[in-house]
Amino acid sequence: MSNNIKIDVHHITRVEGHGNISVDVKEGKINKVEWQVPEAPRFFEAMVIGRGYHEVATITSRICGICSIGHTFASLKATEAAMGIEISDLTRKLRELLLHGETLQSHILHVCYLVVPDLLKVNSVFPLIKTHTEVVLLVTKLHRLANELCEIIGGRTTHPIRARVGKFSMMPKKQELESLKKRLTESVGDLKALAEVVKSLAGGIPDFTRETEYLALTNDNEYAFYDGECKTNDINKPLHVDGYYDIVNEFVVPQSTAKYGKFNRESFMVGALARYNNNYKQLTPLSTSVAGMLGLKGPNYNPYMNNIAQVVECVFAVERSIEIIDELLNTELKVEKKEIRTKAGKGVGAVEVPRGILFHEYKYDDNGICTEANCVIPTNLNHNNIQKDFEKYVKENLSIGEKEMGFNLEMLVRAYDPCISCSTHFLNIEFK
Amino acid sequence: MGSKPKVAFFDFACCEGCQLQIANLEEDVIGLANLVDVVEFREVLTGTAPEYDIAFIEGSITRKIDEERIIDIRNRSKLLVAFGQCAVSGGINRLKNNRESLDQVKKEVYGDSYNMPHLDTYATKGVDEVVKVDFHIPGCPIDKTEFLNVVKAIALGKAPSIPNYPVCIECKLKENECIFDLGGVCLGPLARAGCGAICPSNGVACDACRGTVDNPNKNAMHEILEKYNYTVDEIKRKINLFGVNPEAKK
Numbered sequence: 001m002s003n004n005i006k007i008d009v010h011h012i013t014r015v016e017g018h019g020n021i022s023v024d025v026k027e028g029k030i031n032k033v034e035w036q037v038p039e040a041p042r043f044f045e046a047m048v049i050g051r052g053y054h055e056v057a058t059i060t061s062r063i064c065g066i067c068s069i070g071h072t073f074a075s076l077k078a079t080e081a082a083m084g085i086e087i088s089d090l091t092r093k094l095r096e097l098l099l100h101g102e103t104l105q106s107h108i109l110h111v112c113y114l115v116v117p118d119l120l121k122v123n124s125v126f127p128l129i130k131t132h133t134e135v136v137l138l139v140t141k142l143h144r145l146a147n148e149l150c151e152i153i154g155g156r157t158t159h160p161i162r163a164r165v166g167k168f169s170m171m172p173k174k175q176e177l178e179s180l181k182k183r184l185t186e187s188v189g190d191l192k193a194l195a196e197v198v199k200s201l202a203g204g205i206p207d208f209t210r211e212t213e214y215l216a217l218t219n220d221n222e223y224a225f226y227d228g229e230c231k232t233n234d235i236n237k238p239l240h241v242d243g244y245y246d247i248v249n250e251f252v253v254p255q256s257t258a259k260y261g262k263f264n265r266e267s268f269m270v271g272a273l274a275r276y277n278n279n280y281k282q283l284t285p286l287s288t289s290v291a292g293m294l295g296l297k298g299p300n301y302n303p304y305m306n307n308i309a310q311v312v313e314c315v316f317a318v319e320r321s322i323e324i325i326d327e328l329l330n331t332e333l334k335v336e337k338k339e340i341r342t343k344a345g346k347g348v349g350a351v352e353v354p355r356g357i358l359f360h361e362y363k364y365d366d367n368g369i370c371t372e373a374n375c376v377i378p379t380n381l382n383h384n385n386i387q388k389d390f391e392k393y394v395k396e397n398l399s400i401g402e403k404e405m406g407f408n409l410e411m412l413v414r415a416y417d418p419c420i421s422c423s424t425h426f427l428n429i430e431f432k
Numbered sequence: 433m434g435s436k437p438k439v440a441f442f443d444f445a446c447c448e449g450c451q452l453q454i455a456n457l458e459e460d461v462i463g464l465a466n467l468v469d470v471v472e473f474r475e476v477l478t479g480t481a482p483e484y485d486i487a488f489i490e491g492s493i494t495r496k497i498d499e500e501r502i503i504d505i506r507n508r509s510k511l512l513v514a515f516g517q518c519a520v521s522g523g524i525n526r527l528k529n530n531r532e533s534l535d536q537v538k539k540e541v542y543g544d545s546y547n548m549p550h551l552d553t554y555a556t557k558g559v560d561e562v563v564k565v566d567f568h569i570p571g572c573p574i575d576k577t578e579f580l581n582v583v584k585a586i587a588l589g590k591a592p593s594i595p596n597y598p599v600c601i602e603c604k605l606k607e608n609e610c611i612f613d614l615g616g617v618c619l620g621p622l623a624r625a626g627c628g629a630i631c632p633s634n635g636v637a638c639d640a641c642r643g644t645v646d647n648p649n650k651n652a653m654h655e656i657l658e659k660y661n662y663t664v665d666e667i668k669r670k671i672n673l674f675g676v677n678p679e680a681k682k
Contacts, residue, residue, distance in 0.1 A: 011474060013474050013475070013476075013477060013478040013479075014474075014475065014476060014477070014478065015475070041541070041542075041553060042445055042494070042525060043528045043537050043538070043540075043541050043553065044541075045540055045541045046528055046531060046536070046537040046538075046540040046541050047524070047525075047527035047528050047531075048527075049531070049540065050530075050531075051527075051673075055673065058639065058673070059524055059527065059673070062447050062449070062523075062524045062572065063447060064447050064448070064449070065446075065447040065448045065449020065450065065451075065452045065573065066447075066448065066449070066452060068447070068449060109452075109455060113455065113476060114475075114476070117478075123477055123478040123479055124473075124476050124477035124478065124479075125476060126465055126470065126476075126477065129462050129465060136462070137459070140458040140459050140461075140462075141458075143455070143456075143458060144458040144459075147456055147458075155630070155633075155634035155636075156573075156630060156634075157452075157453075157456055158449045158452055158453065158456075158573050159449060159572065159573060161630065161631055161634040161636050162634050162635065162636070164636070169634055169635035169636050170634050170635040335635065
């Protein structure tokens with residue numbers, strides 16, 4: 001087999017946003033291995049300046065349509081931290097539930113609509129409507145359920161309306177919660193069936209490992225999504241989110257114009273696999289057994305397995321949602337009257353969104369007007385790790401040929417579920 | 433259109449939340465896939481096509497290279513539909529146009545690197561500020577049922593209909609308590625309906641994310657402001673959240 005490889009994928013498909021892959025190998029010598037991102041920058045941190053505290057989450061929610069709920073919560077938490085606003089147990093439960101709805105929605109969409117076509121070697125989900133009708137209907141049923149959860153709790157599937165600073169503007173009806181619980185309970189069977197489908201296709205997942213630093217929120221009480229401290233496999237004690245700046249360490253690489261992140265190693269990974277590797281002992285019994293069935297054991301160093309970790313998290317999201325609904329059904333659901341007194345301050349909010357840890361930070365003046373903002377997006381944090389994976393993968397697989405290498409590199413990018421349109425302060429990557 | 437129309441989807445500067453609403457049609461997407469032939473849709477499909485019967489455009493135009501791309505798409509499309517408020521008016525991305533200068537905006541986000549050529553950005557534009565747009569589907573995000581109805585209408589060769597009455601009408605039909613009575617400032621009297629007054633129905637003021645009606649009744653708005661003791665400035669500040677210019681007809 002010739003050892004010349006030339007791959008130029010301009011605007012990789014089936015990912016959110018725009019990215020390019022460029023590989024050049026001549027006679028076995030690697031001249032170039034690049035993951036490039038030419039997305040239009042959108043300048044959110046400048047857009048919120050001068051706006052009132054009550055408008056900021058409405059704006060920053062629009063960073064990403066897929067994880068608008070997560071952005072809303074990171075934003076609300078940062079604003080609440082800046083002004084010393086406490087939230088009630090009820091508000092916290094509703095937020096957790098809504099976040100699980102988003103995780104389920106996003107993971108199902110990603111694994112089933114964007115990744116499964118790779119495993120079946122087709123160009124999209126559309127041909128599967130004819131060839132795998134049952135599976136497609138199962139997937140749309142689960143996706144619909146996740147969306148309806150978000151609608152019942154947040155008032156809308158995307159860009160939630162009810163989640164406000166310090167409270168929810170409207171409560172779900174008990175009847176809605178009861179029916180939701182019933183359907184979530186029934187969906188466990190559907191999820192198991194889906195896991196079986198994924199298992200039957202898992203042979204298509206490339207065998208590749210590169211151990212890296214895994215960064216995710218953690219807390220003592222549960223597998224962390226809504227709240228926690230920053231944990232990695234390279235530190236002994238979790239760090240408070242307020243210190244995020246010194247954890248993500250965004251920097252410009254001399255040979256490129258991309259802002260990268262790194263902490264204790266050359267790169268780190270965030271997302272479902274990072275959460276799983278750091279916190280898998282806190283998974284529920286059913287999600288643990290699904291992980292076992294799909295061959296995922298912690299810690300796992302194959303980035304392609306991020307998709308399997310996403311399936312495991314779907315099961316967890318459903319199980320936790322049922323528990324939270326049970327708690328809500330025993331609570332008086334009443335819109336809270338919340339007097340907000342604006343005051344100057346600075347605050348950080350962090351949550352785990354489908355693609356990994358997300359930070360928002362704002363500074364407000366005495367009138368509650370935003371004067372400074374910073375948003376650190378999980379997809380950005382992963383770019384450095386994707387690049388390092390590329391370098392190792394290409395080096396180890398020079399003999400597989402151009403076609404398969406191109407396919408597997410595209411699949412590797414998709415495994416990370418990048419959401420490139422979340423490009424709040426994205427530097428364009430120009431590899432030389 | 434006789435045979436199935438060839439349809440393509442493209443996105444520019446936006447959150448892609450509007451194309452997500454299409455995925456959220458769930459089983460109806462299958463019906464949609466039977467009605468049209470999706471030939472290009474980068475987020476869900478590998479493949480491209482030379483020309484399209486209908487191009488759906490999401491997102492706003494913020495760079496010269498994007499302007500060139502949308503002109504090229506327009507040249508290869510029989511019909512072009514702008515969907516979502518970013519494509520319709522620039523949407524939330526237009527907020528950056530209100531700041532002192534674009535250099536200031538770039539400095540705030542990129543610090544010392546702000547002047548690098550690839551970070552170049554110009555004042556956000558809606559799609560019809562660059563190319564001819566045949567139909568607009570407003571909203572942040574779009575309403576998925578409205579989207580489906582528009583596609584059906586176009587596939588049948590009809591002009592789609594978007595409401596041209598204010599959100600207050602839909603709100604009253606739902607018998608919601610008025611946001612002004614609850615102590616908020618609401619754009620419902622000016623805003624274009626079609627969302628089912630979704631925000632006031634969830635206890636939150638309308639931000640006019642679908643733009644305003646063609647001829648907003650400013651006198652009525654003034655009366656309301658006077659009655660509840662608010663100033664015109666409060667409305668003006670609020671209405672630019674989604675890039676809406678009440679003087680422009682969209």
